[in-house]
Amino acid sequence: SQQGEEDPQALSIQEGENATMNCSYKTSINNLQWYRQNSGRGLVHLILIRSNEREKHSGRLRVTLDTSKKSSSLLITASRAADTASYFCATTLIQGAQKLVFGQGTRLTINP
């Protein structure tokens, strides 16, 4: 079963605007990661946030984690056309071996 669920499934915004994607998960985690996938390609790691962290920044990316709500958000500021891609959250669970379980993804389109 899917651990993470992203929301929205698709998002279309104008270049320069901020994009926010959300991820909810079901069971306790060690960490949560965000990945990006350009059309038809493999995934590229963007950022990792540990379960004891609440917020993390990397360039134009800001990730928050609320373990009480079992949710995370990814904010991309000042979006660019090149940010058009699918974005996935993935979790590593506390229980069991280090399975990396992905959500269904958010398809982000940046309109010039």
Next chain:
Amino acid sequence: DVKVTQSSRYLVKRTGEKVFLECVQDMDHENMFWYRQDPGLGLRLIYFSYDVKMKEKGDIPEGYSVSREKKERFSLILESASTNQTSMYLCASSFFRTSTEAFFGQGTRLTVV
């Protein structure tokens, strides 16, 4: 740079054939993963391995098996390919630590006819 290489970018096989998808990583990673990706379903874990000859089932192992005889190589086997196994297959690897990123191959788009 870390490299995860999948043996084929595109593959077309016939129903009933035995299919091997190969994945090789060059970073001495302990963990290796096989996912399939279908529209609207995201990435679903088929199998993963945390050591040579060790494997664990993911969420959708039915119809698949895996082999890890060497640390750098993780093979996905479709014993008897069926049309519902037409999909994009993604291999990934990572270190055996609790907070570590995974590196992905470029994907193999398999079509079973």
